[in-house]
Every structure is written in structure tokens, then in C-alpha cells.
Amino acid sequence: xAFNKVPVESVDAVAARVHDGAMIAVPPDYSFVAMAAxxxxxxxxxxxxxxxxxxxxxxxxxxxxxxxxxxxxxxAAVSLGELGAAPQFTAAAKSGRIAIRDSTCxxxxxxxxxxxxxxxxxxxxxxIGSDLMRVRDDWKESENPFxxxxxxxxxxxxxxDFALFHAPFADRNGNIWLGRRRELVTMxxxxxxxxxxxxEIRDINMxxxxxxxxxxxxxxxxxxxxxxxxxxWPLGVAGKYEPDLEHLAxxxxxxxxxNGFQNYLAEHGA
Amino acid sequence: MSATDYTKTELLIEVIARxxxxxxxxxVGASSPLPGAAALLARARSGGIPRISVLSSLxxxxxxxxARELFDCAAQGRIDAFFLGGGQIDGKANVNLxxxxxxxxxxxxxxxxxxxxxxxxxxxxxxxxxxxxxRRALVxxxxxxxxxxTSPPSLYRPGGPYALVTGRCIFSxxxxxCRFRLQSIHDGETVGSIRENTGFYFDCPSEVPRTPPPSAxxxxxxxxxxxxxxxxxxxxxxxEVLSFD
Numbered sequence: 001x002a003f004n005k006v007p008v009e010s011v012d013a014v015a016a017r018v019h020d021g022a023m024i025a026v027p028p029d030y031s032f033v034a035m036a037a038x039x040x041x042x043x044x045x046x047x048x049x050x051x052x053x054x055x056x057x058x059x060x061x062x063x064x065x066x067x068x069x070x071x072x073x074x075x076a077a078v079s080l081g082e083l084g085a086a087p088q089f090t091a092a093a094k095s096g097r098i099a100i101r102d103s104t105c106x107x108x109x110x111x112x113x114x115x116x117x118x119x120x121x122x123x124x125x126x127x128i129g130s131d132l133m134r135v136r137d138d139w140k141e142s143e144n145p146f147x148x149x150x151x152x153x154x155x156x157x158x159x160x161d162f163a164l165f166h167a168p169f170a171d172r173n174g175n176i177w178l179g180r181r182r183e184l185v186t187m188x189x190x191x192x193x194x195x196x197x198x199x200e201i202r203d204i205n206m207x208x209x210x211x212x213x214x215x216x217x218x219x220x221x222x223x224x225x226x227x228x229x230x231x232x233w234p235l236g237v238a239g240k241y242e243p244d245l246e247h248l249a250x251x252x253x254x255x256x257x258x259n260g261f262q263n264y265l266a267e268h269g270a
Numbered sequence: 271m272s273a274t275d276y277t278k279t280e281l282l283i284e285v286i287a288r289x290x291x292x293x294x295x296x297x298v299g300a301s302s303p304l305p306g307a308a309a310l311l312a313r314a315r316s317g318g319i320p321r322i323s324v325l326s327s328l329x330x331x332x333x334x335x336x337a338r339e340l341f342d343c344a345a346q347g348r349i350d351a352f353f354l355g356g357g358q359i360d361g362k363a364n365v366n367l368x369x370x371x372x373x374x375x376x377x378x379x380x381x382x383x384x385x386x387x388x389x390x391x392x393x394x395x396x397x398x399x400x401x402x403x404x405r406r407a408l409v410x411x412x413x414x415x416x417x418x419x420t421s422p423p424s425l426y427r428p429g430g431p432y433a434l435v436t437g438r439c440i441f442s443x444x445x446x447x448c449r450f451r452l453q454s455i456h457d458g459e460t461v462g463s464i465r466e467n468t469g470f471y472f473d474c475p476s477e478v479p480r481t482p483p484p485s486a487x488x489x490x491x492x493x494x495x496x497x498x499x500x501x502x503x504x505x506x507x508x509x510e511v512l513s514f515d
Binding site for chain 2: 027028029030031054055056075076077078079081082083085086089090093094096100102103104105106107109113124125126127128129130131132135149150151152180181182183184185186238245
């Protein structure tokens with residue numbers, strides 16, 4: 001079935017839209033992370049993905065890196081939070097198996113905001129004197145054209161192929177409700193398309209309800225939707241369910257060794 | 271009145287909270303349970319005066335414009351205090367959150383720079399915290415500068431380091447001299463033990479005061495509402511370190 005041109009598909013079909021080598025923007029663990037779709041990407045053996053963490057990531061990135069799906073990651077940080085370092089990210093960083101484009105949170109937001117506006121770059125304060133400027137040869141120190149001597153950094157626009165995220169619900173027209181998780185809106189605006197899994201599809205039209213419309217992403221940005229209840233598990237969805245802390249701790253332990261990581265993948269349908 | 275029976279964590283929460291008195295808006299970033307608890311303590315004992323924005327919290331965070339709003343707020347001067355940890359911190363208050371060794375072939379990889387390369391420049395009072403006070407953590411020169419402690423006067427920089435809180439002492443930061451100065455030492459430490467465990471040079475007054483212990487009121491709050499509130503974002507910290515369930 002298709003609603004108003006936004007196709008509703010299985011999570012595997014949505015994941016299949018991500019071609020090898022695609023640049024994918026993903027949100028932080030405390031936002032709405034498409035974990036079921038992440039497992040689908042691993043099942044379909046995606047390769048050479050270029051992940052853009054907006055602005056940081058956790059278990060999703062660790063899983064994709066451990067499964068060999070990633071060749072480049074641009075991020076402000078990767079960590080399992082209170083559970084410690086992200087083991088597969090850390091191992092891949094040490095071995096040099098993946099290229100890491102170290103960034104800082106607002107630089108990633110700014111690069112996406114440039115794309116939202118169709119601009120080639122965005123200026124940003126801070127940064128000057130950080131070694132990030134030394135290792136990021138695509139960032140340019142420049143001068144404020146309106147004030148002589150005021151040094152400022154120009155960051156190139158970030159234009160992902162897809163924004164990939166989860167959401168509490170969609171309506172029958174493919175509008176997505178995101179509430180205050182508006183980094184997902186920025187991601188979708190900046191990307192060429194958005195692949196979205198949702199807890200449920202409601203038979204309503206959000207645009208007829210001012211309260212819901214204000215917290216939504218309009219369907220015009222959405223490429224495809226999969227209805228996937230519990231689709232953020234083992235992460236949570238604010239207002240719906242909490243992160244599964246016991247499972248996350250289990251992952252953190254298993255992922256410490258290559259064997260343990262492979263066993264985890266086998267156990268959890270990826 | 272002060273209590274005699276308290277943990278190191280409780281002391282550090284109280285120490286950081288004292289640095290927040292009178293501020294209007296305190297933001298707490300990733301992997302910052304101690305500062306989060308301190309901000310909640312400062313709010314609890316001032317009758318809820320400072321606004322607090324704890325990253326990734328639902329209950330202690332009023333941002334509605336997504337993950338970028340914290341940074342946009344900071345750039346406008348709407349945030350008075352922020353906190354940075356650091357795998358390494360050096361004597362010029364440079365912070366390294368990226369790793370040890372020569373980039374990109376690092377010997378040890380840390381999580382990454384988070385928002386440090388921006389917020390350190392823009393938030394007036396950045397409090398550095400590093401419970402592990404050792405020559406491994408507090409070094410003469412960081413391997414990678416995620417965020418520099420100081421900048422040339424010509425650079426737009428309303429923000430920067432205010433103090434460094436460790437498990438052994440408090441340093442204040444002298445921006446003019448670009449050096450830390452020993453401000454107080456915690457119970458059980460001496461100037462000698464601080465020097466022995468610090469990899470950078472710091473200024474030291476002839477008499478160094480003791481860090482005052484937490485008040486009984488502070489401990490009651492930490493073991494009550496603050497512990498409960500921080501469990502929202504840092505359940506493991508609340509459970510293990512504050513014995514809060």
C-alpha cells in the first residue's frame with residue numbers, strides 16, 4: 001500500500017534502498033534511532049556506508065562498524081554512554097579499518113543547516129586553535145567579511161543521501177510526528193531523502209490538527225516508511241518505552257571481543 | 271554545620287555546585303554525571319533559581335529545537351556555565367577528548383570531541399572536571415587539542431576555563447598567566463601529593479586552604495532529590511555511586 005506517494009514497506013525493503021557507499025545521517029542514542037532498520041542493513045550486508053552521526057552516536061554505529069558495513073564515519077563522538085567506550089568503534093579506529101572524520105557537535109549541525117538552505121557552506125564560531133582544524137582540511141579559517149580581523153571558520157555543507165531514523169508515529173499521508181526531536185527534522189531537510197521507521201501508522205491527517213502539525217515532519221521530505229513497533233529497541237522512544245538497560249549492558253560486554261560480537265549478531269537477528 | 275561522613279563523589283558534587291551559585295542558566299553535556307548532580311544541587315538549594323538544561327534528559331531540559339539548540343543558545347550568550355571532562359587536560363587548560371598518540375594512528379581512542387571545540391570558546395564559565403587526578407590524566411601537554419584553553423586576544427572568545435576540579439584538589443585558572451593555581455586541597459592530600467600526581471606546573475600560594483566538606487543540607491539533598499533526579503539520565507551513576515535506587 002502507498003499513502004499519497006510515500007510508500008510503506010517492510011523494514012528490509014526500506015533498508016534495501018540504502019545503496020552501498022551511501023552517506024547516511026543518524027541521530028544520537030537519546031533521540032529516535034532506527035535500530036530495527038540497522039539490523040536490516042546488517043542482514044542485507046550493506047558495505048562502505050558513510051555514516052554521519054548527528055552529532056554523536058552509540059550502539060547503532062558500533063553495530064554497523066562491527067558488522068563491516070562502514071568505511072567512513074563523521075562524528076563528534078561515539079560512546080555507549082554510562083556503559084563505556086563503544087568497543088567496535090574503538091577497535092576499528094585503532095586498526096585503521098575505518099576513516100574517522102573527527103568533528104564537533106555544532107559543526108555537524110551547521111553543515112546540515114547549510115544544506116537545508118541550499119548553501120555551500122556555513123560559518124561557525126569557536127574551533128580556531130583546536131587540532132580539529134589541523135586534521136580537517138575541508139574546514140577553512142576565513143575572515144568575517146563585515147569586520148576586518150575577525151577570524152571565523154567556514155564549514156562545507158553536509159548533504160547525506162539519506163536521513164535514517166525512527167519515530168513514534170506517521171499519519172496516513174506519510175507525515176511523521178517527531179515532537180521535540182527536531183534534529184531529525186534538520187537531518188531530513190538536509191538529506192536527499194528520509195527513510196523512517198515508525199511505531200505505528202495512524203489513520204489521521206496530522207495537518208488538520210495544529211497541535212500535531214507543529215511537531216511533525218511533512219511527507220514531502222520522506223522517501224519511504226516502515227511500520228516497525230519497538231523499532232528503536234534496545235534504545236528507547238521518549239514517552240513510549242525506556243531503553244533496555246540490561247540488554248545494552250549485555251551488548252557492551254559481548255562487543256568487547258570479535259567472537260562475542262559475532263555471537264551477538266547471530267543471537268539478535270542481524 | 272558540616273558532616274564528617276561523606277564520599278568523594280559527594281564532595282565533588284558539592285564543590286562544583288558552589289561554583290554555580292548565582293548563575294542563571296547551567297547546561298550539562300554528555301558523560302557528565304558529576305556536573306549534572308552539581309547543577310541539580312545548586313538548583314535545589316536556591317529554590318529553583320538557575321535554569322538547568324541536561325543533555326538527553328526529558329525532565330531537566332526544556333529545549334524544543336533539537337540537539338542544536340544548546341549550541342545556538344551558547345553562541346548567543348544564553349548559557350552561563352558548562353562542564354568538560356577530558357582524557358587528558360594539560361597545564362594550559364587544553365582538553366583532549368580524542369585519544370592518545372599521534373593522530374590518526376592513535377594508541378588509545380577516546381569517544382571524540384563532543385561540543386568542546388565550540389562551547390569552550392562561548393560559555394563564560396567552563397568548569398573542567400577529572401576525578402582521576404594522576405600524571406596520566408593531568409599532563410604537561412595534551413596529545414590532541416580538542417579544545418584550546420586560551421586563544422589570542424584578537425579571537426572572538428567570550429568563554430573559557432574557570433576551574434579544574436579533581437579527586438584531590440581544586441585549581442582555579444589564571445587566564446592572564448595561562449596557568450592553573452592551586453585553590454584548595456581535599457582531605458587527605460598535601461601540596462606534595464598534588465605535585466607528585468600532577469603532570470603540569472601550577473602556581474601555589476604559600477598557604478593552601480582545605481576544601482570545605484559538604485554541608486549536612488547538601489548531603490541530604492544529594493541523597494534525596496538530587497540522586498532521584500540524576501537517575502533520570504545517569505541511572506548507573508545514581509545507583510552505584512550515590513547508592514540511590
